[in-house]
Amino acid sequence: MNIPENKKKRQSQEKITKVFLQLIQDKELEKINVTDIVKLAKINRSTFYANYIDIYDLADKIKEKMWNDYLSLYPTERDEHKHSYNFLPLLKNVKENPIFYKTLFKLNFDFSDYYNLNLETEEMIKFYGTTKNMDYHIEFFKAGLTAVIKKWLNNNCKEAPEEILEIINTEYKEKSLEN
Secondary structure (H helix, E strand, C coil), X not given: CCHHHHHXXXXXXXXXXXXXXXHHHHCCHHHCCHHHHHHHHCCCHHHHHHHCCCHXXXXXXXXXXXXXXXXXXXXXXXXXXXXXXXXXXXXXXXXXXXXXXXXXXXXXXXXXXXXXXXXXXXXXXXXXXXXXXXXXXXXXXXXXXXXXXXXXXXXXXXXXXXXXXXXXXXXXXXCCCCC
16 A cells, blocks of 8 residues: 555544544534534545544544553553552543543443453452352442542542542452552
């Protein structure tokens, strides 16, 4: 493929993504349309369709890229499929990139995929001391973490990441999530 063609395609995708990220801050995904994007990005409709099937395809591709960016916070955990239970890198990243995480949540991201890949039952048994109702404990934890981060984002991340980590750890009453 021709290198200038690749550069042009990448630039078009960047324009489309930038506009989409702006629009999704104020609109629900279902309310965003191709016409809005091409007008704001100042591109032809055919340019959009040369890159994406529809708005949902665009959203899926953006979510996938964001997911990979998120996983890059935890390279060892990603490669070994083992969670470190160190939430400070995540919380620092949330504070530094609130639009990124607000967008992830608007695209229905809830950390479940990550934890489904990386929570080891063995580690959770050590944490809780039992296998009884383990799936409920894990769901409670994931939902709680998601809710705390969403609340923090809605408050414009006023607290320091270390304060939010303390809130999370306090909820687990002296049970350390770190090894």
